[in-house]
Amino acid sequence: MTQLAIMAAVLLGVGLFGGVLAGLLGVGGGIVIVPVLYHLLDLMDIDSDVAMKLAVGTSLATIIPTSIVSMRSHLRKDAVDVTLLKSWGPAIAIGVVIGAVLIGIVEGEVMIGVFAVTAAAVALHMAFAPEGLRLAEQLPRGVSRFGIGMLIGTISTMMGIGGGTLTVPTLVLCNYPIRRAVGTASAIGLIIAFPGTIGAIIGGWGSDELPPWSLGNVSLIALVILAPATMLAAPWGAKLAHSIKTRNLRRVFALFLGITSARMFFDLLT
Numbered sequence: 001m002t003q004l005a006i007m008a009a010v011l012l013g014v015g016l017f018g019g020v021l022a023g024l025l026g027v028g029g030g031i032v033i034v035p036v037l038y039h040l041l042d043l044m045d046i047d048s049d050v051a052m053k054l055a056v057g058t059s060l061a062t063i064i065p066t067s068i069v070s071m072r073s074h075l076r077k078d079a080v081d082v083t084l085l086k087s088w089g090p091a092i093a094i095g096v097v098i099g100a101v102l103i104g105i106v107e108g109e110v111m112i113g114v115f116a117v118t119a120a121a122v123a124l125h126m127a128f129a130p131e132g133l134r135l136a137e138q139l140p141r142g143v144s145r146f147g148i149g150m151l152i153g154t155i156s157t158m159m160g161i162g163g164g165t166l167t168v169p170t171l172v173l174c175n176y177p178i179r180r181a182v183g184t185a186s187a188i189g190l191i192i193a194f195p196g197t198i199g200a201i202i203g204g205w206g207s208d209e210l211p212p213w214s215l216g217n218v219s220l221i222a223l224v225i226l227a228p229a230t231m232l233a234a235p236w237g238a239k240l241a242h243s244i245k246t247r248n249l250r251r252v253f254a255l256f257l258g259i260t261s262a263r264m265f266f267d268l269l270t
Contacts, residue, residue, distance in 0.1 A: 007040055008225055015229025019066055020237040021253065029066055029230050030059040030161035031122075034115065035260045037222060041211075048267065049108030050209045056103065056111060056160030057200030057217030058226070060193045063162040066230040067189035073235045079183030084139070085191075091146040092191050095153020100199025102158060103217075109268060115159045116264035118166070123257035125169050126250045139174040152188075157196045162189025 014036045018029025034055045041051035074080050103111065139145055152166045159165075164185035171181035197218065204210060204217030213220045 007044075010036065010040060011222055011225045012229050015062070015226040016233045018062075018226075019230035019233025020240070029226075030063055030159065031119070031165050031257070033059045033062060033226060034160040035119075035264065037219075038112075039263075044211070046211060047108075047209060048112070050207075052108035052111050052115075053103060053200070053204060053217045054210065054214065054219055056158070057197065057204065058219045058222045059160035060157070060196040060200055061218045061223050062226045062230055063189050063193035064197060065227050066234050067162055067186055067193055069231045070186040070234040070237070071183075071190065073239070074183030074186050077179075077183070079180050080187050081180055081184045084184055085187055088145065088149045088188075089191050091149030092153040092188060093195060095150035095155075096157045096192050096195045097153075097199070098150070099154040099157025100196055100203065102154070103199065104203035111158055112264050112268055114155065116261045116268065118155060118159060119257045119264070120261040122165055122169065123254040123261060125254075126257070127254035129169075131247070133173065134175050135173045137175050139171065139176065153192060156192050157199070160196075162186075162192055164189060 014032055015029070018032040021029060021032060037058060038048075038051050038055040041054060042048060046054070071080060140148065148170065152170065156162065156166060162185070164182070167185040167188050168178075168181045171184065172178055200218055201216030204214070207216075210217070211219070
């Protein structure tokens with residue numbers, strides 16, 4: 001009971017923090033939830049392969065209500081590009097299906113590696129990319145846009161994140177306004193999380209290695225704690241996104257991602 005109480009308290013705090021980040025930076029709470037939940041499950045002597053898949057699936061389930069709340073907040077501020085969603089959504093959805101299939105095939109160590117590498121890359125971008133850096137005047141069209149969308153959907157699903165972690169930097173580097181990128185990323189999170197959660201449930205269905213109160217690779221106990229907290233905090237972050245400068249917060253978050261990435265690399269090596 002003591003162990004469960006500590007776990008519940010930690011998850012509540014992580015849910016609030018992740019919800020604020022989802023609204024503020026558009027990165028999605030999954031980038032925080034996955035590593036914390038993974039290490040909590042590891043401390044409970046759950047096999048690392050099972051722990052990673054359970055953390056990813058639970059995170060994706062949590063992102064569904066968070067994305068809805070965050071998206072509604074940004075829609076009220078006209079910060080969601082519906083036209084872009086219509087052209088990019090199908091490619092991202094296909095990537096989600098690919099990612100969900102890969103989760104069922106690959107070992108948990110592969111997913112840890114994907115998370116560690118991507119988190120390190122995002123941390124370096126957030127910490128050191130100069131303000132105003134642009135690689136293109138607009139998001140590529142045609143096959144290139146479709147391929148980028150598929151890649152974002154695939155990697156985001158394997159990491160258990162809503163897509164904002166990859167979507168926002170991609171859009172900003174293509175000369176997209178930051179606040180509109182954040183708002184649009186909140187909607188993309190829903191495109192990723194809903195089918196991704198279904199895939200996680202199917203992928204873990206019937207496994208004997210899962211802890212009690214698991215629906216496939218989704219922990220219902222963690223979901224019940226995390227979802228209300230992220231839903232409560234997401235509008236706070238969305239409100240802050242339109243009223244404060246986020247540079248210093250980006251650097252702090254980059255430090256968190258760097259530490260998280262290093263820890264996961266350490267787990268792989270040991």
